[in-house]
Amino acid sequence: MDIDPILLRAFVAVSETGGFTRAARRLNLTQPAVSHQIRRLEELLGRALIRRTTRRLTLTDDGEDLLLHAHGILAGLDALAQRFRPSPVSGVVRFGAPEAFMGERLPALLCQFSRAFPAVRLDVHVSTYLDLHTMIASEELDLAVVLSTAGREHGGIPLRRADFAWVAADNFLLSNGASLPLAFHPPNCINRLVGVAALEATSIDWHIAFTSPSEQGLRAAVRSGLAVAVLMRSDLGPDLRVLDGEYGLPALPSADFVLIRGRGTASPAACAFGKMLVAMESPAAPTETGI
Structure with missing residues (x-):
């Protein structure tokens, strides 16, 4: 029938x-x-x-x-x-995010957006926070997620809070009088800037023992017990612990992941992606995001 x-x-x-x-x-x-x-x-x-x-x-x-x-x-x-139904939105969205922001939800969002807007091509860059700022300023990106320690990004939309912490392996030990070994990303990383700025206000003897542009490389060095790193409390995995006040380490500031965009009017495709990203991070937030 x-x-x-x-x-x-x-x-x-x-x-x-x-x-x-x-x-x-x-x-x-x-x-x-x-x-x-x-x-x-x-x-x-x-x-x-x-x-x-x-x-x-x-x-x-x-x-x-x-x-x-x-x-x-x-x-x-x-x-x-x-x-x-054919989507009326088309074009290219150039989006940047730091590795620490990727997690499991962002790849799922990228797939969801691609299904909802098949005529839009996503061009995703994973880089450091400062590089992403530069790419936005030079109009190489339409949208980017960056870390703000002062909340002063013009037009930035807060997504979620990030708390920095000194992190080490469960079995990490530092001998009395020894220099504190640190694992950092290259100099243009905000984690490194935050950590170095905090250390320079103390009398702690420290040195950089390991440098890696990769988040996974940094974590591997920390898990091995080689060094201490500045990571986010929300990203702690197995065999890692926060050094709250140990070895005289100073407190670290909090920061916010914020979504920023390039100068000028955002394209319909960029607006659609920005709204979907904000909804993913803040489901209860108003749908009018200002993107």
Whole structure:
């Protein structure tokens, strides 16, 4: 049995409006056209669906059952059409993020955005915070996630808080009088800037024992017990601990992941991606993001 969805829509309209004339207005059809569609549906099913009287219109038992099925069928068809409807948004979104922000949610978001906006090409750069600032300033990126320790990024939208901490392996030990070994990213990394700035205000003897542009490389050095690093409390994995006040280490500031954009008006594609990213990080935030 092949039931035309047009017939189901006419049936639902009649049942919801309570009459053929009102259903015809909703469907932008004539009343005879709606009556004809209902007769075709009843003939196809071999059942009476509607009781017609001079005062009111009611559904038969078969009509009530069909109405339940019709709602589900039409909802599924509408969802299918929405899923494969050509997106009016097209173009390229050049997006940058630091490795520490990637996690598991961002790759899922990239896939979700690609499915929702198949005509948009994503161009994603993973780099350091300061490099991302530079790329935004030079208009190499449309949007970027950076870390703000003072919250002064113009037009930046806060996404989530990041707390810096001195981190070491569970078995890390420092002999009395020994220089504190540190593992850092290259000089243009905010973790390094924060850590060095805090250390320079103390009398701690320290040295850089390991340098890596990779977050995984840094963590491997820390887990081995080779050095201490500045990481985020939220990113601690197994075999790592926070050195709260140990070895005279100073407190570190908090920061915010913020979404910034390039100068000028953002493209519709960039706006759509920015709103989806903000919604992922702050589901309760208003949908008007200012992107």
